[in-house]
Amino acid sequence: MSKLKFAMYWAASCGGCEISLLNIGEDILAVDAAFDIVFWPCAADFKYKDVQGYPDGYIDLCLFNGAIRNSENEEMAHLLRRKSKTLVAFGSCAYEGCIPGLSNLTTKAATLRAAYSDSYSGDESRTVLPQPVTQVPEGELHIPLFYETVRALDQVVPVDYIMPGCPPESHQIAAVVKAIISGAELPKPGGTVIGAGQVAVCEECPLAKNVKQITRFYRPYELVPEPGLCLLEQGLLCMGPATRSGCGALCPRVNMRCEGCYGPLDGQDQGARILSAVASVVNVGKAGEGEAEMEAAIEAAMETLADPAGTFYRFSMAHSLLQRTRF
Amino acid sequence: MDEPFQPVIVGFLCNWCSYRAADLAGTARIHYAPTMRPIRVMCTARIEPEFVLKALREGADGVMIAGCHPGECHYVEGNIKALRRFKLLKLLLRQLGVEDERVQLVWAAASEGKQLAEAVDRMTEQIRPLGPLRWKQTVLAAAEVGG
Ligand code: SF4
Ligand code: SF4
Ligand code: FES
Numbered sequence: 001m002s003k004l005k006f007a008m009y010w011a012a013s014c015g016g017c018e019i020s021l022l023n024i025g026e027d028i029l030a031v032d033a034a035f036d037i038v039f040w041p042c043a044a045d046f047k048y049k050d051v052q053g054y055p056d057g058y059i060d061l062c063l064f065n066g067a068i069r070n071s072e073n074e075e076m077a078h079l080l081r082r083k084s085k086t087l088v089a090f091g092s093c094a095y096e097g098c099i100p101g102l103s104n105l106t107t108k109a110a111t112l113r114a115a116y117s118d119s120y121s122g123d124e125s126r127t128v129l130p131q132p133v134t135q136v137p138e139g140e141l142h143i144p145l146f147y148e149t150v151r152a153l154d155q156v157v158p159v160d161y162i163m164p165g166c167p168p169e170s171h172q173i174a175a176v177v178k179a180i181i182s183g184a185e186l187p188k189p190g191g192t193v194i195g196a197g198q199v200a201v202c203e204e205c206p207l208a209k210n211v212k213q214i215t216r217f218y219r220p221y222e223l224v225p226e227p228g229l230c231l232l233e234q235g236l237l238c239m240g241p242a243t244r245s246g247c248g249a250l251c252p253r254v255n256m257r258c259e260g261c262y263g264p265l266d267g268q269d270q271g272a273r274i275l276s277a278v279a280s281v282v283n284v285g286k287a288g289e290g291e292a293e294m295e296a297a298i299e300a301a302m303e304t305l306a307d308p309a310g311t312f313y314r315f316s317m318a319h320s321l322l323q324r325t326r327f
Numbered sequence: 328m329d330e331p332f333q334p335v336i337v338g339f340l341c342n343w344c345s346y347r348a349a350d351l352a353g354t355a356r357i358h359y360a361p362t363m364r365p366i367r368v369m370c371t372a373r374i375e376p377e378f379v380l381k382a383l384r385e386g387a388d389g390v391m392i393a394g395c396h397p398g399e400c401h402y403v404e405g406n407i408k409a410l411r412r413f414k415l416l417k418l419l420l421r422q423l424g425v426e427d428e429r430v431q432l433v434w435a436a437a438s439e440g441k442q443l444a445e446a447v448d449r450m451t452e453q454i455r456p457l458g459p460l461r462w463k464q465t466v467l468a469a470a471e472v473g474g
Pocket of ligand 2: 249260
């Protein structure tokens, strides 16, 4: 029997997803035995034109990681959709924008300024912004167009499955890959989440909740949390209540707040959900105090949150209800 | 003559007070701006921040949350929960470029039809100079063309 055809591609991402796949240990041998790699820029030398030459639907499984941030990402999304039977939005960037998506909280111009002229390592007198087209003696050079807004893969092409995580956990990847190889029936495709849980991270978290209320929040470096107790109730902005399980609550297990990398639960907006959870732990002052005192106490606590939008939507900004800031 | 811009304000009104206040404003034939689309909820605590974001995304120019005065919530302190969410939601919306005037929290008891009507009038006047929000047609449409 001929092997299944496998592709993996990175768009706007950090490369961690590629590592996470290689990190599945000896199961990678099973991947090699079952699949022929037909495109994987990180690991094998295929060119875009090779992919263009494949018949439509030639690739059995394509893991697409990375968000859509420029015209090259977008072209590759369309190309790989056409050439793949099963397209997986692999990891948080492809699923929901992830860290690249945070630039939706600002503008393209500000992003380019931060990268090319305001950075400490740059020489401001020589700032050159990337130009889509440049004339050189040899002719015209083209580079991809940088977009105003970062989008998730499923905002550009339909995806069959979504594997959340930044990056997806190795045991989850291994389980999914093995299921595919064994021919086991996967859930119905159509943007379906696989390789993750159906409850919030809190449900898998061993730390104790005591319905404690707080008067201020701390950034991680400002507080050494008490072991064994819920981090959110100690004032660390743990995203556990608004985040999909699947990692086994890795971060709170070692006293680090969950940053939210598995994204929201089905049909939820992660930022809106964590907002409710955060609001519920804020102390409103002593009973019997006036409305003005109560409001002041609430405001004082909320003001200790450094960057609500960037924290609540650290991973899911591009896929959130409002998707980007207005300017 | 140019018609003044009539903002669309989605109003989430608590069943026990502000919805009745709106009813009273009607039966008392109080004249006020026809800009608020009331949605009845059992308590302001029922209003998930998602409702507000969704209203703004789907075409509202503003959202009014109206409920019982502190101390008078039918479910004891649902409105205090709403107040805490509201304060944080404002910080979030500011970062997303939504002006403060567009999302407001109002307390109106069942007998305060006049106060509710005045709040709608006031909010309408405050949103007018800001113009339409049109989140889908402007913010999201720009994202779609990759621009
Ligand atoms: S909020 Fe965080 S620390 Fe608290 S129970 Fe949930 S996951 Fe654990
Ligand atoms: S605890 Fe949260 S941030 Fe940590 S791996 Fe799990 S989902 Fe990601
Ligand atoms: S019942 Fe009116 S605000 Fe709770």
